Amino acid sequence: MDTNSQVLSLHIVCPACGAKNRVPRERLADAPDCGKCSTPLMAAKPMDVSADVFDRFVAGTELPVVVDCWAAWCGPCRSMAPHFEKAAEVLPEVRFIKLDTDQAPRQSAQYGIRSIPTLLLFLDGQEVARQAGAMPAQAIVEWVRRSLGAQG
Numbered sequence: 001m002d003t004n005s006q007v008l009s010l011h012i013v014c015p016a017c018g019a020k021n022r023v024p025r026e027r028l029a030d031a032p033d034c035g036k037c038s039t040p041l042m043a044a045k046p047m048d049v050s051a052d053v054f055d056r057f058v059a060g061t062e063l064p065v066v067v068d069c070w071a072a073w074c075g076p077c078r079s080m081a082p083h084f085e086k087a088a089e090v091l092p093e094v095r096f097i098k099l100d101t102d103q104a105p106r107q108s109a110q111y112g113i114r115s116i117p118t119l120l121l122f123l124d125g126q127e128v129a130r131q132a133g134a135m136p137a138q139a140i141v142e143w144v145r146r147s148l149g150a151q152g
Helices: 003-008 025-030 051-060 075-090 105-110 137-151
Strands: 009-013 020-024 065-070 095-100 118-123 126-132
Touching (some): 009 025, 009 051, 020 025, 051 065, 051 105, 065 075, 075 095, 075 137, 118 137
Antiparallel strands (some): 009 020
């Protein structure tokens, strides 16, 4: 594969089926769908990701990924959900996913999730920042931008 084609397209893993899709950069704003299951790849809203797809999604998506580690019984998690959704609308170039820690005990242990909600920020498959506790939308957006700016 030549270097030029890598720069012109990105790999984005489908949050539903885990298939890796190559999307030309200029098509990111065109609402591309998964070639395998037709799930939107660039939805400006958080997507639920199963434990089975999580590792593949984080490792294979060549865009920043923000993970909301949450559980259905957690009041602060439920109260932060609309704020996480609003942050996803503000940052459409970042993938926002939700990982139910009750359904993903291996990932919870692997990433040392001790309290929820906890946000994890991944870049190129590596965790680059984390933030525990519920946050309003603007604080989430500022945390993501600040954390990504520190990587540059």
